[in-house]
Amino acid sequence: MKLPNFACLLCQQYSDHPVCEYCKTDTCFLAKGGYKDNLLTYPQIRRQFRHSGYDNLYACGEYQWPFTDLVHNMKFHRCLTSARILADWFVEFCIHEDTLLPDCLLPVPVHFRRFMHRRFNQAAVIARHISNQIDRPVYHDWACRKGGKTQHKLSRSQRLLNLRRAFSTSIPHDVHHVAIIDDVMTTGVTADVLAKQLRAHQPALIIDIWVMALTTCNPLIQRTRCAD
16 A cells, blocks of 8 residues: 655655645756757757757756755765655656657766765666656666766866767667757766767757756746746
């Protein structure tokens, strides 16, 4: 028998769901702010992220509360329930009946040192939860990280230089449409480099980027609009 949670992960108030309805209602989802489907069709988003290698970008929200809390708890406190919440929200707000689903999901590989410290890849955990809901396989060995520094402390130009030779990629030739999965997109460089490597082998490949949150230079949604 499934027992209630009794407390919301975000506000710590009574809740029979991991995130209470009050916190979910107060969350600024991009879809509710008018940003739907492929986010690259919006100039204010497209110009903030490197995107020459992939076709479509989908995200749940901006990297602000509660996404910051959920991602932080997942990465640094091993709260894998956060991964399920993020995956559930992504499916609810980013995937619709007419969405062209990919053939497979490709989680971004985590740096080896971070994997040894955390003992899990947060992108792979999120991808597994999404996979269970949309019935698409997850390919875990599609990209191998060969080295390089961790990305979060590097500038945009440093990230690009660091990543150019950081990965080797490979997917089956009968795959025609993929979705690269990650928790947060900061500059788009990692996704773009991975996408370009895939496209170098399969030029006709359709490549989506599915992330839970975007780190934007300028806010896309004002918090005063969230409760509308």
